[in-house]
Amino acid sequence: MANSGFVVCKETAWCPGCGNFGIVRALAKALDGLGLQPNEVLYVSGIGQAGKLPHYISGNVLNTLHGRTLPTATGAKLANGDLTVIAVGGDGDGYAEGGNHFLHAIRRNVNITYIVHDNQVFGLTKGQASPRSDRGMVTGTTPLGVYNEPFNPLATAITLNASFVARSYAGDQEHLARTIQAAIQHEGFALIDVLQPCVTFNKINTYQYFRERVYDLDQEEGYDRTDRQAAWARSWEWGDRIPIGIFYQIQRPTLDQHYADILIKPLVRQELDKSVVEEILDEFRIG
Amino acid sequence: MANSGFVVCKETAWCPGCGNFGIVRALAKALDGLGLQPNEVLYVSGIGQAGKLPHYISGNVLNTLHGRTLPTATGAKLANGDLTVIAVGGDGDGYAEGGNHFLHAIRRNVNITYIVHDNQVFGLTKGQASPRSDRGMVTGTTPLGVYNEPFNPLATAITLNASFVARSYAGDQEHLARTIQAAIQHEGFALIDVLQPCVTFNKINTYQYFRERVYDLDQEEGYDRTDRQAAWARSWEWGDRIPIGIFYQIQRPTLDQHYADILIKPLVRQELDKSVVEEILDEFRIG
Amino acid sequence: MQNLNIKIGGQAGQGLVSIGTILLRAATQEGWYLFAHQDYESRIRGGHNFFQIRLADRPVASWENDIDVLVALDEATITRELEEVKPGGVVIYDPDVLGPDAQKLAEQSNSIGLPFARMAEELGQPKIMGNAVAAGAVWALLSEDLTELHETLALMFSDKGPAIVQGNQQVASAGFARVRELLGERPRPGKPANPGPRLVLRGNDALPLGALAAGVKFMSAYPMTPSTGVTEFISEHGRRAKVIMEQAEDEIAAINMAIGASYTGVRAMTATSGGGFALMTEALSLAGSAEIPIVVVNAMRPGPSTGLPTRTEQGDLRYAVAMSFGDFPRAVLAPGDVEEAFYLMAHAFNLAEEYQMPVVVLSDQHLADSYTTVPPFDLSRVEIKRGKVVSGEEAGPDYLRYRFTADGISPRLYPGFGQGLVVAAGDEHDEHGHLIEDAETRQKMMEKRMAKQKLVEENALEPVLCGAEDAELMLIGFGSTKGAIAEAVEMLNSRGIRAQGVHLPQVFPLPQGLEVLLQKPARKFIVEGNYTGQLEELIASRFAWKPDGSIRRYDGRPMNAKYIVDRLPGGVCHG
Amino acid sequence: MQNLNIKIGGQAGQGLVSIGTILLRAATQEGWYLFAHQDYESRIRGGHNFFQIRLADRPVASWENDIDVLVALDEATITRELEEVKPGGVVIYDPDVLGPDAQKLAEQSNSIGLPFARMAEELGQPKIMGNAVAAGAVWALLSEDLTELHETLALMFSDKGPAIVQGNQQVASAGFARVRELLGERPRPGKPANPGPRLVLRGNDALPLGALAAGVKFMSAYPMTPSTGVTEFISEHGRRAKVIMEQAEDEIAAINMAIGASYTGVRAMTATSGGGFALMTEALSLAGSAEIPIVVVNAMRPGPSTGLPTRTEQGDLRYAVAMSFGDFPRAVLAPGDVEEAFYLMAHAFNLAEEYQMPVVVLSDQHLADSYTTVPPFDLSRVEIKRGKVVSGEEAGPDYLRYRFTADGISPRLYPGFGQGLVVAAGDEHDEHGHLIEDAETRQKMMEKRMAKQKLVEENALEPVLCGAEDAELMLIGFGSTKGAIAEAVEMLNSRGIRAQGVHLPQVFPLPQGLEVLLQKPARKFIVEGNYTGQLEELIASRFAWKPDGSIRRYDGRPMNAKYIVDRLPGGVCHG
Numbered sequence A, B: 001m002a003n004s005g006f007v008v009c010k011e012t013a014w015c016p017g018c019g020n021f022g023i024v025r026a027l028a029k030a031l032d033g034l035g036l037q038p039n040e041v042l043y044v045s046g047i048g049q050a051g052k053l054p055h056y057i058s059g060n061v062l063n064t065l066h067g068r069t070l071p072t073a074t075g076a077k078l079a080n081g082d083l084t085v086i087a088v089g090g091d092g093d094g095y096a097e098g099g100n101h102f103l104h105a106i107r108r109n110v111n112i113t114y115i116v117h118d119n120q121v122f123g124l125t126k127g128q129a130s131p132r133s134d135r136g137m138v139t140g141t142t143p144l145g146v147y148n149e150p151f152n153p154l155a156t157a158i159t160l161n162a163s164f165v166a167r168s169y170a171g172d173q174e175h176l177a178r179t180i181q182a183a184i185q186h187e188g189f190a191l192i193d194v195l196q197p198c199v200t201f202n203k204i205n206t207y208q209y210f211r212e213r214v215y216d217l218d219q220e221e222g223y224d225r226t227d228r229q230a231a232w233a234r235s236w237e238w239g240d241r242i243p244i245g246i247f248y249q250i251q252r253p254t255l256d257q258h259y260a261d262i263l264i265k266p267l268v269r270q271e272l273d274k275s276v277v278e279e280i281l282d283e284f285r286i287g
Numbered sequence C, D: 001m002q003n004l005n006i007k008i009g010g011q012a013g014q015g016l017v018s019i020g021t022i023l024l025r026a027a028t029q030e031g032w033y034l035f036a037h038q039d040y041e042s043r044i045r046g047g048h049n050f051f052q053i054r055l056a057d058r059p060v061a062s063w064e065n066d067i068d069v070l071v072a073l074d075e076a077t078i079t080r081e082l083e084e085v086k087p088g089g090v091v092i093y094d095p096d097v098l099g100p101d102a103q104k105l106a107e108q109s110n111s112i113g114l115p116f117a118r119m120a121e122e123l124g125q126p127k128i129m130g131n132a133v134a135a136g137a138v139w140a141l142l143s144e145d146l147t148e149l150h151e152t153l154a155l156m157f158s159d160k161g162p163a164i165v166q167g168n169q170q171v172a173s174a175g176f177a178r179v180r181e182l183l184g185e186r187p188r189p190g191k192p193a194n195p196g197p198r199l200v201l202r203g204n205d206a207l208p209l210g211a212l213a214a215g216v217k218f219m220s221a222y223p224m225t226p227s228t229g230v231t232e233f234i235s236e237h238g239r240r241a242k243v244i245m246e247q248a249e250d251e252i253a254a255i256n257m258a259i260g261a262s263y264t265g266v267r268a269m270t271a272t273s274g275g276g277f278a279l280m281t282e283a284l285s286l287a288g289s290a291e292i293p294i295v296v297v298n299a300m301r302p303g304p305s306t307g308l309p310t311r312t313e314q315g316d317l318r319y320a321v322a323m324s325f326g327d328f329p330r331a332v333l334a335p336g337d338v339e340e341a342f343y344l345m346a347h348a349f350n351l352a353e354e355y356q357m358p359v360v361v362l363s364d365q366h367l368a369d370s371y372t373t374v375p376p377f378d379l380s381r382v383e384i385k386r387g388k389v390v391s392g393e394e395a396g397p398d399y400l401r402y403r404f405t406a407d408g409i410s411p412r413l414y415p416g417f418g419q420g421l422v423v424a425a426g427d428e429h430d431e432h433g434h435l436i437e438d439a440e441t442r443q444k445m446m447e448k449r450m451a452k453q454k455l456v457e458e459n460a461l462e463p464v465l466c467g468a469e470d471a472e473l474m475l476i477g478f479g480s481t482k483g484a485i486a487e488a489v490e491m492l493n494s495r496g497i498r499a500q501g502v503h504l505p506q507v508f509p510l511p512q513g514l515e516v517l518l519q520k521p522a523r524k525f526i527v528e529g530n531y532t533g534q535l536e537e538l539i540a541s542r543f544a545w546k547p548d549g550s551i552r553r554y555d556g557r558p559m560n561a562k563y564i565v566d567r568l569p570g571g572v573c574h575g
C-alpha cells in the first residue's frame, strides 16, 4: 500500500458483515481527515480478529502477540515520538491476556491511541467468553453460562485516571471517526472501546441490539467530561440506553514529558555520544 | 508447628521493626479468635518479603511464584472448599506482576481472603518503586522520581465490584485482626490492603506518617458500606486523613455457588465415577 | 487394502465440516474404517479449507494424496484441488458458486454439478441443508442405500427436533438420487467383514476422554488453537463428570490455578499451544520444585511466535524438554494416534502423581483435529496410580512434606486431611517445606528431586515398533507421524525393502530400549515435523549418536507415507 | 604470586558491603589487583552474609578458600567462618556483638577485638562509621600508611560533605592505629610494579557499560536478583547517556516494550533472571519471527522456580538455547569475567542487529556481583555494526520488510524514515510482512530465517584457551567458571600435569573450532555449575561426543580452582 491516503484493503480474513469493517473504514477516514500520511502512522496490534486490522489499512505495522499490544506500542512511542501510534486489539487481547498492561499503560499516560474492538467474545478462537461477555452467555467454555462480573473498561480506565476515555460504535462510522480524531489529537493515553458486533459468535450484542440502545454522550447537555466521579457513574449505564462518546478527558503530564531531558529529539534520531560513555567509565577509573 | 493455636515464629527473615510483624500477629489473633485450627487453614503466597509470611505462622502453606498468588489460591479453594484460604502477598506481587489476576479473581468472587502487605515499595529486591509508590519517590529504578499515577487498589476493586473491600494498618493490630475476621467470615472475595511500613526502604510512608493520618471508617457515623459510588469516592481520600476499615461490602454469588452442581462435596473428596466416563464414551460408539 | 479418499473443499463457514462429520459417522456406521484430517485457516469465514476422509476396509492411520471424490463448495476447491483427483475420480461441485472458467475446468473430469443450497431450498428446506444434499451425493458413491446415512442424520440432529431430522434426510435422499441417476452404478469400496462397535474420534476427543478416565477433577485453560478442543470437551462434559473447567484470564493463571487445585489433592490439568505453553514455563518449574503433580497438554502448531495458528508442526519438542531455568524431573509424552492419546493421557496423570512432577503431553494440530476409527476404549486398562499418599493418621502431626527418602519420593498428605501441616514452596526448602539458604540442604534437595528423574527414565515407555525386525532401514519418529511412518514402512516392505518403524510415545526421558535399537545395523532415518531436527538432537545429546539421514517437514502440513518414501535417498528406495 | 584473602562476615544491613567496597577501592588505588565475591541471603536485614576480597600482585580471576584476614561483624562469622582462617591468619572482631563462647573461640587465633561502632561513637561520630573503623583496621594489615584509604573515603563520601569525609577518615585512622598497636609490623602482600590506571567493577557494572558503549537507547525491565544491578545502572546513568530505562509492570511488558522500541530503530535491551526470563520466552519468539533485534541479559541463579534467589548457578543454559516453540535463529553468549562482559555485551548488540534476531547474554550471580580489577575499557575496540539498514530513499515506496535475499537478511528501514511502509508480524508472513496461510511461503520464510542461523554459526566466537597447548587434560566450561578453570589449569600445570582450559564465550551456536579441540588426545572434563550437565548435553547434541568426566556444582555456590582440582579423578591429579 502506497503512501498517499489511507487505503482500506478489500481482501480481509473477516466475516462478511463484521463490525470490524466499520472500524477500519472509520479509522481510514479519521486519519485522512487529520492530514496524516501512512508512513507517519504506526499500528501496533495483538492477536485476534481485531489484531489483523493493521494489515488491512495503509501504514506501518507491528503485529505482535496476543495481549501484548500496549507495552509494545509504549516502547515504540517512547523510541520514536514522531510516529502517531495507534494500538488496536480485541477485548480478549486487551482485557483478558493483556489486562495487566491495560492497568499500567494507563498509569503511564503514554501518548498513544488505543482502539479496542469490543465484540464481547473471543472471535478468532471461535466464540468463547471474554471478560466483556454478558452474564449468562453460553459458549464452548461456559456451558453453564458466563458467571463472572463483566469487566467495565471505561470505569476501570477512569479509576486509573486515564486522560481520555471514550466509547464508540462500529455501526456509526461518523461518530467513530470523530472520536478517533479526538483521541489522536489528545495528548496522552486515549482509550476508545468500540462496540463491535461479531455477527458469527455474538448473538446477543448485535447491530440491532446496539442500534436500539446507543446514544451520544457528546450531544448530552451539561455532561462535563472532566468530572471524574460523574464519568465513572455514567460508565455503568448499560441497559436500555448505552452511552457512546467521550466519557472523560483531562490533561495530565505524559510519559514523554517525564523523559523530556532525554527526549530532546526522538531516541531513534539521536546519535551515540561516546564522550558520555568515556565520562562514565572514567568515574570507575582508579589510579 | 503443631495443630493447636496459631503460633507465630520468632525467627523470620524480616527487618526488625517491619510492619510485617504486626500483620502476622494480627492474623494469628484473628484465626485464633475464629476458633480455626491450623490444619484447616491454607495460606497461599507469592514471592516478596510479604510472601514469606506463611512460613512464620502455623497452617498449611503454598508458597508459589511472584505475582501468582491469586490464581493458585483460586484453584486450591475450588478443589477443597473446606479449607479457609488466605492469599497473602506484597503490593508488587499483587498489583504489578499479578495485576491481571487481581482483576479477574475479583470478577470471579471466589470465596477467599486476600491480604496485601502494602508497603508501597518492592522490599525484597531492595526498594524499587511499586505501583503503590507515591509520586516523586526516588528509587534505584526511578532516579527522576516516580512518575506514574499511583494505583488505587480499593477504587479498582470497587469498580470491579469486589464483594468485600477493606483497608487496614499494620500498626493497629486490633483493627487489622477485626478486619481479617470480617473478611474470612465474608462469603466471597475479600480484599484487605494493609498499610505496612517498610522501615528499610520507604522513608515516606512511615509509622509516623500513618499514625498521624489513619482514621477508622467503621466508626464513621452514617457511612454506608453498601453504597458503591460513595465507597469509590471515599477510596480517593489519601492526604491528611487516610481512612481504614471496610469500604465496601455486598453479597453476590460466589464462584463455588456457580459450580454448585459439581461441588456437591469438595472435589478432593469425590471419588471417580467410572460409569459416567463409560456413559460419555458410549456416546461416541458407533455400530 | 481397499481405499477411498474423499476431499471436501470450501470456505470457512460453508459447512464442509458438517458434511465431513456426517459422512464419517455414516461411513463408520456402515462398517468402514477411516482416517480424516482437516486443513483450515486462521479465520472464521472465507479462505480455503478442506476436510479429507479416507475410508478403508481395515484400520488406517494416515492420509493419501490421490483423491477419489472431490466435493467443491467453492471455486478455489476446483482451481487448487482438482489436480489431486485420480484419473476416473469423481468431482461433485456446486455450479451456483463456480465461475465459468472453474466450471469448465470441473467439467473436464468425471463431474457432477449439484446446486446444494438451491436443491435444499427447492425442496422447501433451508439453504443450510445444502450440506445434507452434498453428504447424500457422496453417499451415493459409497453405499447402496440410505439406511445408515439417515440413521446418522437422525442421531446428529436429534436435539433439533424431528422436522429438522426429516428435512435433512429428505434432502440427503435427493442428493443421493441425483448422483445415482447421473452416474449409475459404480464400484464401491470394499468393507471389512465384522466391523463391530468402534469409536470415531479426534485427538482432541481422546485426550480429554483419557483425562476423564484418569479421574481428572480440575482443569483451567485459556483458549488457543489447536488445543481448544480439549478445553471445550472438558467444559462440555464437566458437569456430568463432576469436573471443574474454569476459563482463565491467561495461560499463567490457567496453570497456576491447576497447581493450586493439585496441591490440595485432586488431579488437575491444563491445555494450551505455542505461546500459551511458553507462558506456563515458570509455573511448570514451580510444580517441579514444589513437587506438585500437573499434566499439561501442548497441542503444537507451527512457530515461532504466532506462526501458523491452525497448522501442524512438531517444533515444540526441544522446548518441552528444556522448559525450565534450573533442573527438575519431568516426563514428556507424545501420543501418535487417537487410541494412544487416550491411554497415554491417563498414563500422564499416573506419572505426574507417582513422581510428583509435571508431565507434558505433546499433541499437534494433525493429531488434534484428525478423526480415526478406534476400538472402544477399555476402561479396565486404565489403572489409576496415585503414588505415595498418606492418610492423616499415617502422617501424624510431624508430617514433613519433603521428607528425604531413598527414592526421592516424599509421601503426600492432602492439606486438611490430618493434623499434619502441608508446607509446599517453590523457593528452595528443607524437609518441612520452609525456606533455606544453606548449601548442604540445597544440594540434598536437588539430589532428592533428581533421583526421581532417574526412576522416570528407568520406567520410560519403550519404543513402539512396526515392520521388519531384521530391517535394513529404520524410520524413527514421535507423535503424530506414527501413522505416516507405519504406512511408509508398509509401502517399503511391499517394495521389497526390509523396513522398520520406531515410534517414541515417550520422548523424555528417552527409554533405554532406544539405544539397543540404534545399535542395529539398519540405516536409520529420523522423521520429524520441524526444521532443526529436534528429535535428532535429543537422541544425539542422550546417546552421542547421529542418524544416516533425516526427513523433515516445516511448511505447516502433515506428512504421510508418500512424503516420507519420496524423500528417502534414491539408493534406498529403489535399491 | 602473592595473595591475601580478606573475608568480611556479618548480617545483612550491618555494613559489610560498605567495608568491602572501601577496601577494594583503596586496595586498587594502592596498586593491587583483586577479585572480590559476595555471598548473601534473600533478605534485607539479618542472616549471614560475607564479602570476600582477594588481593594479589597480578591479575586474579577467582577466589581462594584460605583466609588471611577475617573481619567478624557478628557471631555467626566466628562460628561459621573461623575454620577457614589460615594458620597465622588474623581475626578482627567486634567484641560488642559476640557472645562469650564465640569470643573465646575468636581469641584462640591471632585475633583483635575492636568495638567498631563504639569506637566511632567514642570519637564523636555516628555508629554507622564503625564501617570505616573496620576498614581502617584491615588497612593496617595491608599498607604502611593511610594515604590511599583516606583518598578513597574522600572520593566515596564526597557527595555527603566534608564533615562526613573527615569523620570517616578520622575513625579509619583510629582503627588503623589500634591494629598497628596491637599487632605491630607484619609482612604485607607484595604489590605489582607498575599498576597504572584500572577499573574495579562487577559484572553488573560491566554489562550495562558495554550496552552504553554499544549505544543502547532503550531498556525496560522488572527487578529480579541478581540482574537488578544492570537495570539500576542503566537507570542511574540514563539521563546523562540519553537512554530511557522504564520499569515495567512485569517481565512480559519489559521485553515487549523493548521490542517495540527496537522495531522503530533503536538499540534496546532488557535484563532479568530465572522466572522472569521464562516469562520472556513468547516475546523472544516474536523477535525471532518478526526479525526484531533484541538483547536480553539473563543473570542466572539456582532454579528451578524461585530457587535460591541470591545464589549462583549455570542452570539456564539449556533453556536459553531452547527457549521457543518452533525454530528461529539466535545467539547465546556467556561472558566469563568482567572484561569479557563489557566487550561481549557490545558484541551482542552487533549480532542482534546484523542478524535481526534476539541475543541472550548469560550472566550469573557470581559474575554479576563479583568485583575484578580490569584495564580501562577501550572504546575504540567497540565497533558498532548496525547491520543492513536502508535509508528512506534507498528503500523507496516499494520497500519489503522481509525481502527474500541470498543470505536471509532483509534490509531494515526505520518506520517513518521514508515513503516505504514497515510491516512486521509474528504470525507467518510474506515479504511484505502480511499474513499468509500457504505452505510454499511458509517454507521459504522459515528457510530465509534459518539461513541467518547458519551465518551466526559460521561467525561464532571461538573458544578462549589457556594453559598448555599439548595438554593431556582439558577443562571445558562457559560463563563465570572461566577464572576458576584458568586457575585450576595453572595449578595443574604447576604440579606437572599439562592442562588446558577451554572457555566458551559463545555457547550457541557453538563454534566450529570447538570440534577441533574435542579431537585432541587430552582427557576432557566439562566443568559447569548445574546438576544435569547442560553444556555437556549441548556439545553432545552438536558433535555426538561425550567427555571423559564432568565436574559440577549445584549447591548455589561458585566454583574455584581447588573445587575443580579436588574433583578430578585421583589418577589425573596425582598422575
Ligand SMILES: Cc1ncc(C[n+]2csc(CCOP(=O)(O)OP(=O)(O)O)c2C)c(N)n1
Pocket: A047, A048, A049, A050, A051, A065, A066, A089, A090, A091, A092, A093, A094, A097, A117, A119, A121, A122, A123, A124, A125, A130, C222, C223, C224, C225, C251, C275, C276, C279, C306
Ligand atoms: C498467548 C496466546 N494465548 C492464546 C492465543 C489464542 N488466541 C488468539 S486470538 C484469541 C482471543 C481473541 O479474542 P479477542 O482478543 O477479543 O479478539 P477477536 O478475535 O474477538 O477480535 C485467543 C485466545 C494466542 N494467540 N496467544
Ligand SMILES: Cc1ncc(C[n+]2csc(CCOP(=O)(O)OP(=O)(O)O)c2C)c(N)n1
Pocket: B047, B048, B049, B050, B051, B065, B066, B089, B090, B091, B092, B093, B094, B097, B117, B119, B121, B122, B123, B124, B125, B130, D222, D223, D224, D225, D251, D275, D276, D279, D306
Ligand atoms: C517473575 C519474577 N519477577 C521478579 C521477581 C523478583 N522479585 C521478588 S520479590 C519482588 C517484589 C517484591 O515487592 P512486593 O511484592 O511489594 O513485596 P515486598 O517485598 O515489598 O513485601 C520481585 C520483583 C521474582 N521473584 N519473580
Ligand code: SF4
Pocket: A013, A014, A015, A017, A018, A019, A020, A049, A119, A123, A124, A197, A198, A199, A200, A201, C044, C045
Ligand atoms: S468471528 Fe466475529 S469478530 Fe471475527 S471476523 Fe467474524 S464476525 Fe468479525
Ligand code: SF4
Pocket: B013, B014, B015, B017, B018, B019, B020, B049, B119, B123, B124, B197, B198, B199, B200, B201, D044, D045
Ligand atoms: S525490607 Fe521493608 S518490607 Fe522487607 S522486611 Fe525489611 S522493613 Fe519489612
Ligand SMILES: [Mg+2]
Pocket: A048, A090, A091, A092, A117, A118, A119, A120, A121, A122, A123, A130
Ligand atoms: Mg473479541
Ligand SMILES: [Mg+2]
Pocket: B048, B090, B091, B092, B117, B118, B119, B120, B121, B122, B123, B130
Ligand atoms: Mg511491597
